[in-house]
Amino acid sequence: MAIGWLLLLTACGGGGATDGPPPLRPPPAVDVSDVAANDPGSSLPAGWQHGAFMEIFVRSYRDSNGDGNGDLQGLISELPYLQALGVKGLWLMPVTASSDHDHGYAVANYREIEPDYGSLADLDQLVRQAHAAGIGVVIDYVMNHSSNLNPIFVNSAYAPTNAYRDWYVWQASAPVGWNIFGTDPWHMTANGAYFGVFGATMPDWNLNNAAVVGYHLSNLRFWLNRGVDGIRFDAVGNLFELDAGHWSDVPQDYALMGQMRALLDTYSQRYMVCEAPGDPQGFGASGACGAAFAFDLRDALLGAARNDPASIATVAGYFLSAPAGMAPILANHDSFAGDRIWSQLNGNIPEYELAAASYLLAPGTPFIYYGEEVGMADAASLSGDARLRTPMSWTGDARTAGFTTGTPYRAPSANVATQNVAAEEADPASLLNFYRAMLALRNTRHSIRDGSYVLPQVAGSVMSYQRQSAGETTLVMINYGTISASTTVSGLAATATLHALYPATGVANVTADAGGMATVVAGPQSVLVFDVSPPR
Numbered sequence: 393m394a395i396g397w398l399l400l401l402t403a404c405g406g407g408g409a410t411d412g413p414p415p416l417r418p419p420p421a422v423d424v425s426d427v428a429a430n431d432p433g434s435s436l437p438a439g440w441q442h443g444a445f446m447e448i449f450v451r452s453y454r455d456s457n458g459d460g461n462g463d464l465q466g467l468i469s470e471l472p473y474l475q476a477l478g479v480k481g482l483w484l485m486p487v488t489a490s491s492d493h494d495h496g497y498a499v500a501n502y503r504e505i506e507p508d509y510g511s512l513a514d515l516d517q518l519v520r521q522a523h524a525a526g527i528g529v530v531i532d533y534v535m536n537h538s539s540n541l542n543p544i545f546v547n548s549a550y551a552p553t554n555a556y557r558d559w560y561v562w563q564a565s566a567p568v569g570w571n572i573f574g575t576d577p578w579h580m581t582a583n584g585a586y587f588g589v590f591g592a593t594m595p596d597w598n599l600n601n602a603a604v605v606g607y608h609l610s611n612l613r614f615w616l617n618r619g620v621d622g623i624r625f626d627a628v629g630n631l632f633e634l635d636a637g638h639w640s641d642v643p644q645d646y647a648l649m650g651q652m653r654a655l656l657d658t659y660s661q662r663y664m665v666c667e668a669p670g671d672p673q674g675f676g677a678s679g680a681c682g683a684a685f686a687f688d689l690r691d692a693l694l695g696a697a698r699n700d701p702a703s704i705a706t707v708a709g710y711f712l713s714a715p716a717g718m719a720p721i722l723a724n725h726d727s728f729a730g731d732r733i734w735s736q737l738n739g740n741i742p743e744y745e746l747a748a749a750s751y752l753l754a755p756g757t758p759f760i761y762y763g764e765e766v767g768m769a770d771a772a773s774l775s776g777d778a779r780l781r782t783p784m785s786w787t788g789d790a791r792t793a794g795f796t797t798g799t800p801y802r803a804p805s806a807n808v809a810t811q812n813v814a815a816e817e818a819d820p821a822s823l824l825n826f827y828r829a830m831l832a833l834r835n836t837r838h839s840i841r842d843g844s845y846v847l848p849q850v851a852g853s854v855m856s857y858q859r860q861s862a863g864e865t866t867l868v869m870i871n872y873g874t875i876s877a878s879t880t881v882s883g884l885a886a887t888a889t890l891h892a893l894y895p896a897t898g899v900a901n902v903t904a905d906a907g908g909m910a911t912v913v914a915g916p917q918s919v920l921v922f923d924v925s926p927p928r
């Protein structure tokens with residue numbers, strides 16, 4: 393209802409020219425009531441957050457009612473698929489009501505479900521059924537900005553005297569000298585300029601206002617009280633702006649995230665992970681988020697898969713010094729993180745599998761982007777972020793991808809005919825079954841899931857390391873090269889037996905010598921995973 397009115401306001405933006413005051417109407421009522429903590433507990437096993445996660449764009453995952461948009465009931469119907477794949481957590485891109493009718497990051501109501509996705513009851517059902525399948529549910533939370541159609545911003549923009557004026561970042565006129573991502577983050581209206589680092593439709597909250605932080609804490613408790621298992625925080629390096637030269641990764645950003653981690657720590661077993669491409673490890677450290685996406689490892693994972701020596705060295709060394717909670721990814725929903733892996737690797741499945749093994753067996757929490765496990769490509773007919781966010785390829789149907797019984801809101805991926813769940817479930821050698829095998833190792837080996845990362849070694853194109861936890865040692869060896877390699881690994885228990893867990897057949901046991909050295913032959917572009925048993 394406020395849409396036309398607000399567009400009129402923002403249409404005056406840019407040059408600051410106005411043709412008299414906009415036709416103001418009373419701002420909408422706003423609910424910012426406090427929400428007290430009421431932890432329903434957690435039924436998930438200890439350490440659940442070290443299982444692999446799936447990042448899911450609900451709008452593109454599965455449509456239950458034929459309207460062409462994915463929804464929560466559609467996702468619920470695919471929980472058996474996700475369970476069989478072996479994921480232990482879901483990160484849902486924003487499921488809160490948004491005004492963008494797409495990705496959801498322009499939040500219009502922090503305590504309602506996006507109408508296209510369903511209802512709060514649907515979310516509750518998803519959480520309940522996911523838990524029954526041993527899967528946790530983490531939701532996206534956008535603390536930096538809201539929609540310009542959020543009723544609180546509508547109030548804030550209504551007049552300089554409005555009670556919510558100071559909930560966003562306003563100045564009487566746009567200050568000069570600002571340039572972020574190549575554009576001016578200040579947006580003129582008839583009665584002042586507001587700050588919106590991601591554009592005029594997504595104004596930044598004023599997080600220097602304690603009432604705003606209190607509101608966000610209440611919103612977070614609203615979801616945690618419903619049994620949601622954690623939060624993925626968006627754009628945490630952009631929370632505070634000090635001046636035109638200091639608007640990214642400033643000390644206040646880390647401190648506020650530490651406060652959020654403290655909130656989650658008052659609940660049982662809640663997981664928190666941050667998006668901070670400018671300083672992944674700084675935000676991943678305890679004291680800040682405690683976990684953050686490893687954007688600084690992504691290029692090396694793909695480089696190693698292509699047998700680049702420097703990349704192999706980077707992958708081998710990363711978890712010797714990185715915070716233990718880092719969350720490795722190959723790609724995600726944003727263009728800045730690269731194309732879909734299939735498109736980046738030109739459909740080279742051996743390289744794809746090497747990249748996957750390089751992060752799915754690693755410490756921390758690996759995040760798979762939905763459809764990555766079947767090799768979904770970018771959409772051929774789309775550009776920008778949309779090409780990465782296509783309907784999930786459930787079948788080879790070129791029109792619907794098996795995603796909807798209606799007309800999909802967006803075109804499917806370019807390779808839906810060959811890379812899809814139905815085709816790959818039927819093929820034991822498929823990429824999907826490789827992902828299942830890697831996740832099965834993570835789920836059956838506690839040393840892989842949350843053990844220590846020990847003695848990485850690189851010899852030519854071969855990387856190896858041990859993962860150790862109480863009573864269990866695993867040796868991982870990855871040969872990124874295209875020729876077979878014989879590699880001597882050191883640092884094993886004396887006379888230990890190496891028994892191949894992967895591949896499950898065809899690899900003979902190897903015995904370490906009295907000095908803890910063993911020589912292993914790894915075929916071209918191969919992954920070998922051994923149980924390391926001490927001598928009997």
Ligand SMILES: [Ca+2]
Binds near residue numbers: 460
């Ligand atoms: Ca739907």
Ligand SMILES: [Ca+2]
Binds near residue numbers: 596597630631632633
């Ligand atoms: Ca900000």
